[in-house]
Amino acid sequence: MALFQRSRPPRPTPRERLEMDMEDTVVYAVGDVHGCYKELKSLEEKIALDARQFSGRKIIVMLGDYIDRGPQSARVIDHLLALPPEGFLRVCLAGNHEVAMLNYLDGYLSRDRWLAVGGRETLFSYGVDPARLASIYPSSDEVDRRVKEVIPASHIDFLRSLPVLLCSDKFVFVHAGIRPGIDLVAQDEQDLLNIRDEFFDAAHLLDRFVVHGHTPVDIPRLDGRRLDIDTGAFHSGRLTAVRIADKFGKLIFS
Template sequence: MTDPIYAIPDIHGQDALLDEALERVARDGGPQATIVFLGDLVDRGPDSRAVIERLMQGQAEGRPWRVLRGNHDQMLLDFLDRSVIHSPRVASGLSWLNPRLGGAETLASYGVTAPDPEAAHAEARAAVPQAHRDWLARLPLWHEAGPLLFVHAGLRPGVALDRQDPDDLMWIRAGFLDHAEPHPWLVVHGHTALDHPAHFGTRIDLDGGAGFGRPLWPAVFEGRGCWLLTDSGREPLTPAE
């Protein structure tokens, strides 16, 4: 039997919730449990800097943590590198600095409070450590583990993994969420916030909406079997009948 692998979905700057999730993983699998973080580490919550620092430190200490890049992490990079605050993939047209997207909260966690985007960009370039920016830029977009594929948003059905569009891996909804045919793996993703994690047979969406004040749900996988980790132990997550 293969060793269990754990997953923690979209954290969105909620460091206190991350602390609880890591405690649940440690109780179930020990301090050296293999964990895949599904991206969207930042935005909306108050502690994006603390989340990044915690994950960077864990990896530096040699913990077997795989951290993926989500679309919100990419928006932070785009702002730092090119002062971009509008993504063509945001259907609403809202700015990254709008409270609904939460970029201003990320900047505030670094002490950046300038209301003007140009001034905020200059402050951010000085306030965000280069090591944080470089770490985010190096994060992979997917992690394959036997019958499982971990990815932030999803993938384009029928396209080989090494030919996937990076934007799809971080942003896709239409064409993936409505695809009913099996993939080569059970796809484990976040990105699309639900009221509660759900198993759809060919994919599992673990994003229970921590970025909107709902719980952060860690999960454990053994083969294709999935259990959510609660305060009272494992709770099976199975397809709806």
């Protein structure tokens, strides 16, 4: 989306892309949280209960967009910085909203543009009312400085550290999708965070199953070799995970 494009040159360091052997591994992929802490806690409890039937390695893969729009973005990040549920590994991927927040903090995106896509709710979760700050300080630069002071360095470091993709020989986990016909190592990072139509239109041509979020759906359904599990938790109240064990999947809802 043009909304998230930078007006300055992009940061030169690309985000990490992870590859993992998922043989004998049970994976629970979780869709876009968007500040819905209560739904995330509820879903994790159901995942932990479901996982009791399995032995071996268990991984929770978070598909990005932990912030904006919902009411408790700061608390969601605190939660993801803490230990995962007992017996699990947790991998958190980047979403376009994490990148948008960093773009604002780094001066690549205006405050108004970030606030318009959910940044206002994120700042509320840190105890900041940007409209009140703007009424107190006449300088926009001073408002931005005050905003940046309240966001913990650990949260910013977390956002910067997020990899953009996790893959195995059978599956790809990514926020938005991939551009069909291009090797994973050559995928453009902006596509991984933002792509829609080109990915959807060629879902039947994919050589691996792609589990993603980014585009809200009412009910996740397999389309070719892609599965969208973003069920719009911030407005539907329903956060969704898919459990993948071998080649079989099961949906779990908060």
